Amino acid sequence: MPVIEKAELEGFVGDVFRSAGYASEEAGLISRLMVAANLCGHDSHGVRQIPTYLKRIGEKQIVPNAPITVLRESPTTVLLDANRALGHVAAARALEMGVAKAREVKVSVAAVRNLNHIGRVGAYPEMAAEQGMICLAFVQGHIRSVAPFGGLDKKLATNPFSAAFPNPGGAPILLDFASSVVAANKIHQAYDRGVETGEGWIMDERGNPVRDPALFVEGKAAMLPLGGGRGHKGYALSVVTDIIAGVLSGAGAAHTEREIANNSTLLITLDPEAFLPRKEYERQVGELVDYLRATATRPGDPPVMIPGEFEENHRREREAHGIPIEEPVWNHIQEAVAELQVALPVPRSA
Amino acid sequence: MPVIEKAELEGFVGDVFRSAGYASEEAGLISRLMVAANLCGHDSHGVRQIPTYLKRIGEKQIVPNAPITVLRESPTTVLLDANRALGHVAAARALEMGVAKAREVKVSVAAVRNLNHIGRVGAYPEMAAEQGMICLAFVQGHIRSVAPFGGLDKKLATNPFSAAFPNPGGAPILLDFASSVVAANKIHQAYDRGVETGEGWIMDERGNPVRDPALFVEGKAAMLPLGGGRGHKGYALSVVTDIIAGVLSGAGAAHTEREIANNSTLLITLDPEAFLPRKEYERQVGELVDYLRATATRPGDPPVMIPGEFEENHRREREAHGIPIEEPVWNHIQEAVAELQVALPVPRSA
Numbered sequence: 001m002p003v004i005e006k007a008e009l010e011g012f013v014g015d016v017f018r019s020a021g022y023a024s025e026e027a028g029l030i031s032r033l034m035v036a037a038n039l040c041g042h043d044s045h046g047v048r049q050i051p052t053y054l055k056r057i058g059e060k061q062i063v064p065n066a067p068i069t070v071l072r073e074s075p076t077t078v079l080l081d082a083n084r085a086l087g088h089v090a091a092a093r094a095l096e097m098g099v100a101k102a103r104e105v106k107v108s109v110a111a112v113r114n115l116n117h118i119g120r121v122g123a124y125p126e127m128a129a130e131q132g133m134i135c136l137a138f139v140q141g142h143i144r145s146v147a148p149f150g151g152l153d154k155k156l157a158t159n160p161f162s163a164a165f166p167n168p169g170g171a172p173i174l175l176d177f178a179s180s181v182v183a184a185n186k187i188h189q190a191y192d193r194g195v196e197t198g199e200g201w202i203m204d205e206r207g208n209p210v211r212d213p214a215l216f217v218e219g220k221a222a223m224l225p226l227g228g229g230r231g232h233k234g235y236a237l238s239v240v241t242d243i244i245a246g247v248l249s250g251a252g253a254a255h256t257e258r259e260i261a262n263n264s265t266l267l268i269t270l271d272p273e274a275f276l277p278r279k280e281y282e283r284q285v286g287e288l289v290d291y292l293r294a295t296a297t298r299p300g301d302p303p304v305m306i307p308g309e310f311e312e313n314h315r316r317e318r319e320a321h322g323i324p325i326e327e328p329v330w331n332h333i334q335e336a337v338a339e340l341q342v343a344l345p346v347p348r349s350a
Numbered sequence: 351m352p353v354i355e356k357a358e359l360e361g362f363v364g365d366v367f368r369s370a371g372y373a374s375e376e377a378g379l380i381s382r383l384m385v386a387a388n389l390c391g392h393d394s395h396g397v398r399q400i401p402t403y404l405k406r407i408g409e410k411q412i413v414p415n416a417p418i419t420v421l422r423e424s425p426t427t428v429l430l431d432a433n434r435a436l437g438h439v440a441a442a443r444a445l446e447m448g449v450a451k452a453r454e455v456k457v458s459v460a461a462v463r464n465l466n467h468i469g470r471v472g473a474y475p476e477m478a479a480e481q482g483m484i485c486l487a488f489v490q491g492h493i494r495s496v497a498p499f500g501g502l503d504k505k506l507a508t509n510p511f512s513a514a515f516p517n518p519g520g521a522p523i524l525l526d527f528a529s530s531v532v533a534a535n536k537i538h539q540a541y542d543r544g545v546e547t548g549e550g551w552i553m554d555e556r557g558n559p560v561r562d563p564a565l566f567v568e569g570k571a572a573m574l575p576l577g578g579g580r581g582h583k584g585y586a587l588s589v590v591t592d593i594i595a596g597v598l599s600g601a602g603a604a605h606t607e608r609e610i611a612n613n614s615t616l617l618i619t620l621d622p623e624a625f626l627p628r629k630e631y632e633r634q635v636g637e638l639v640d641y642l643r644a645t646a647t648r649p650g651d652p653p654v655m656i657p658g659e660f661e662e663n664h665r666r667e668r669e670a671h672g673i674p675i676e677e678p679v680w681n682h683i684q685e686a687v688a689e690l691q692v693a694l695p696v697p698r699s700a
Contacts (some may be wrong), residue, residue, distance in 0.1 A: 060603060074457045076620070077624040106426045107618075109457050111625055134594070151645035151654040162659070163590045173593070175586035184578070198579065209646045228578045229548065236525035236657035238667055239642070240513045244484070247634040248625040255641035268457075268618060274427040275598040282596040291605035293591070295501035297555045307586035333380040 002330050002347035010035045012345045013047060019340040020057050021064040023320050025091050033088045037120040038323045044185035045120040048329045051336035053086060061260040062086050062116045066182045068093045071250070074104050074154070079249065080112040087118030087121040087263045091095030097123045098269040099131055106274035110246040111266040113249040117142070118263045122311070125164030129172035132278070133269050137162040140245040145252065146180045147222040149235035152207050155256050158184050159241035167308070168282035169289055171315070174251030174308030179238035180223045187213045187223070200228055218341070278329070322348050352697035353672040360385045362695045369690040371414040376439055383438045387470040388623045388673045390548040391664030394441045395470040398424050398679045401686035403436060403467070411610040412436050412466045418443045419645035421600070425455050427597065430462040439470030445474045448619040449481055454525060456624035461565050461616040467492070467614045467662070472526030475514030475617070475662070479522035482628070483619050487512040490595040490614040494604065497572040499585035503559050504572045506604050508534050509591035516622070517658070518632035519639055521665070524658030529588035532572040537563045542678050550578055672698050 004012075017027035040044035056062040063084040072079040078097050084092035093315035094110040101108035118124070121139050122134050122265075128135035141157025141261045148155055158178040165173040168239050181201045190197050191213035202221040204210045226234025259350035272281045295304040318324075325333075334344065353364075357493055360381050367377035388396035406412040416435040420428060428447050432440035446459040452457035471489050478485035491507025508528040515523040528534075531551045540547050541563035552571040554560045565571035576584025583675070594601045594616050601614035622631045645654040668674075675683075684694065 056579075062541065072625065074456050074624060079625050105455070106424050107459050109455055109620060132599075148642055148645050150651065150656040151647050153645045155642060165593050167592070173589065175583075175590045177583045177586065180569050202581070226580065226583060227576060229550070230576065232655070233527045233549050236527065239523065239638070239657050240515070241514050242638065243635060247631060247638070248484075248622060250626050250630075253638035253641070255637050261435055268620075270459060271619075272461065272598060274424060275422065275429050275484045276600050277497060280600075282595060283468075284603050285593060287605050288592065288597070288603035291603070292498055292505060295498050295503045295505055301500060304498040305582070307582075307589050313688070337525075344353070 001324050001327050003131050003324045003346055004345050005322050006035060006039060006319055008084050008345040009038070009047065009323055012153070012342065013050070014149060015138075015342045016050060016054070016337050016340060017064075019046065019337075019342050020054060023065050026065060026343065029091040029092060030086060030088045031322040033092070033119055033123055035125060038134075038325070039315050039318045040120070041318075042120050042311070043326070043329075044183060044189050045196075047325065047333060048185075049117065049119065050333050054336050056116060060084070068112070076101060076107065076238070077109045078111070079112040080110070082115035083114050084260065085115055087265070090115035091118040091124050091263075091265050091267075092127070094171060094265060094267055095127055095135070096270075098135070098267045099128050099133055102133055102269040102271050107268070108268045109266065109268050111264070113251040113264045115263055115265070116261050120176070121160045121162040122164065124265070125162050125176075126172050126304035128173060128267075128269050128303075129166045132166050134165050134272055135163065135270070135334055136268040138244040138266045138349065139239045140242055140249075140251060140254075140262060141178075141184070142258070142261040143184060145184050145223050147227055148316075149205070149225050149227075149231040152203075152205065152222065156225075156235075156238045158223065159238040160247060161237060161241055164308070165285065166281070168286050173285065173289075174311060175305060177226070179226055179234050181234070182223075182225055184223065187216045191327065200224060271333070292335060297299040351674050351676050353674045354693050354695050354697055355500070355672050356385060356389060356669055359388070359397065359673055360696040363400070365692045366400060366404070366687050367414075367691050368400070369687075370404060373415050376415060379442060380436060380438050383392035383442070383469055383473055383618065385673070386473060388675070389665050389668045390470075390661035391502060391668075392661070393469050393676070393679075394533060395538050397675065397683060398535075399467065399469065400683050403664075404686050406466060406611065410434070418462070426451060426457065427459045427460070427528065430460070430463035430677050432462050434610065437465040437615070439615075440570060441468040441474050441613075441615050444475070444617055445477055445619075448485070448617045449478050449483055452483055452619040452621050457618070457620045459616065459618050461521060461599040462612070463601040463612075463614045465613055465615070469614060470526070471510045471512040472514065472524050474527075474615075475512050476522050476524060478619050479514040479516045479524075482516050484515050484622055485620070486589045486618040488594040488616045490592055490599075490601060490604075490612060491534070492608070492611040492613060493526075495534050495566075495573050496575055496588060499577075499581040502553075502555065506575075506585075506588045506592065509595070510572065510586040511587060511591055514633070515635065517639065518636050521658055521662040523635070523639075523656060524661060527576070529576055529584050530592060531576055531578075531584070532573075534573065537566045541567050542676070549640070550574060551589075554630065603675055652659070
């Protein structure tokens with residue numbers, strides 16, 4: 001499969017979005033965030049999305065260079081209208097405002113509505129953590145694909161939740177997960193690859209477990225909430241996220257009919273120094289990481305991972321050796337950009 | 351099994367804690383919160399704990415009428431030292447201060463350390479919701495009982511997470527769950543009842559799945575993180591909760607050696623009116639509830655539940671018909687209070 005250097009892929013993606021009408025700075029931000037998703041191993045949320053985003057720009061669902069406007073603001077809170085910006089730009093703006101407020105008043109909440117797909121959710125809390133802040137992100141998904149626990153109908157989106165923490169020993173400690181068993185894009189990825197989904201990911205319209213991703217892609221299967229037999233937990237997390245990100249942002253809860261894809265987002269940002277000196281915070285987190293790493297595992301099993309280490313390991317590997325892009329994904333991207341007069345990057349190997 | 355009226359049980363529990371040295375107001379608060387856990391169906395966190403709390407008072411792990419002191423404070427944040435108060439008193443105080451701050455500045459964070467067991471976690475966010483606020487609670491558990499995902503050793507506590515939302519149509523919408531598959535007290539309950547644990551709750555020291563709760567009670571089995579095959583999610587939630595509740599409160603992360611049981615707690619309280627008018631919030635949440643209730647289920651299955659409805663249904667039933675208390679639990683309570691000169695309530699039936 002093609003393997004492309006980070007810098008070359010970033011240059012290409014930036015060119016694509018400039019050609020699609022974006023100003024240079026926004027195109028650069030989108031490019032860095034999209035490639036960063038691939039870099040850290042979440043290919044489902046990276047450059048694979050280029051064709052979808054271009055299509056939505058064509059449909060005016062996504063508006064390049066849309067102004068991001070303040071609807072309500074207080075010293076601790078802000079509500080933004082993204083006016084159909086691509087989510088990456090809008091969520092990064094909300095994060096920036098949230099971090100600035102948390103620096104002033106210790107804790108802030110920034111919400112944004114009317115934005116398209118934000119890509120990898122964890123990217124935004126990570127940005128806060130890199131600036132010394134703790135951040136929680138709640139995101140309302142845009143496709144009803146998940147059944148409430150005990151039910152059959154697709155009523156909720158995958159409504160992801162993320163949190164990141166400054167980590168003195170390396171990349172931020174990161175939680176980043178859908179409140180469903182997996183993110184929907186993981187099922188689309190299985191479909192692209194022609195493989196079965198994992199066990200317990202989806203069920204058919206009568207509630208029988210199935211593993212054919214085509215059923216999901218065709219709308220004939222629902223995803224299950226996180227937790228399996230304890231799926232009331234994932235379901236509750238999904239409802240919570242729907243209220244926090246959907247209702248508070250003014251986008252409306254899951255029942256709302258929408259014209260455009262929606263990734264309403266609410267970010268809670270917290271300065272750890274409101275509670276303890278930075279040095280003490282860092283010492284505690286460093287010791288916790290060492291303590292978790294020392295966990296015994298079954299003979300032959302790899303060591304336990306620290307949340308965020310999956311991403312960190314992929315980042316190290318792919319920064320050194322390039323980003324592999326699956327053949328069908330790469331072909332699809334090339335078709336999508338064919339009319340844009342953009343030079344394609346040269347893969348390292350094919 | 352004995353069934354006791356709410357008011358009679360509250361009177362009895364209040365008498366127990368007054369006899370154990372509590373001032374009347376604190377004893378009343380503890381009593382209301384403990385009985386409320388039974389009322390809403392979480393018997394594992396209710397009056398079943400009386401013998402444990404009395405033992406800890408005897409050991410001076412729990413100090414009746416301990417002052418709850420402010421260590422750090424800003425307009426948005428507060429850090430409290432509970433000075434070994436029972437958690438119910440300390441968490442209720444933190445919640446009260448958090449709600450008062452959120453009324454002033456829209457969002458607040460209240461953390462408290464050096465407190466004993468807080469009982470049912472959901473009780474505190476519910477109190478905020480009943481006052482019109484949204485509240486998230488992160489609690490550090492006090493017994494290392496859960497293995498990191500992929501590991502064998504008991505390194506983390508069950509570190510629960512809870513969130514509650516004002517609901518115009520009834521009791522607050524409530525998420526309240528351990529980041530492990532279940533709360534540890536559910537396994538102790540299985541042990542008391544002489545039944546097996548649920549599947550996938552615990553594993554032995556070699557990592558083989560087991561279902562004998564005695565193995566867990568004897569310290570020879572570890573709990574698994576929420577999520578089964580996707581248990582990296584529950585593990586990440588546990589680490590996140592450990593940092594938020596343990597590190598920020600100054601209690602220290604999971605590796606910290608402790609002299610006393612610990613339920614360090616951090617509460618984030620948010621005024622929905624920072625983002626939208628109260629009426630609009632209520633309309634949206636009401637519509638979401640109706641929409642979820644209308645979910646189709648398998649033939650013969652009950653309707654889908656709204657998060658918090660389990661608690662609400664139990665509350666309605668037990669307020670009308672009394673609180674059943676399992677025979678061994680009731681016997682254990684009677685033994686524990688034998689020396690306290692407290693009149694026992696008269697069960698409705700035996």
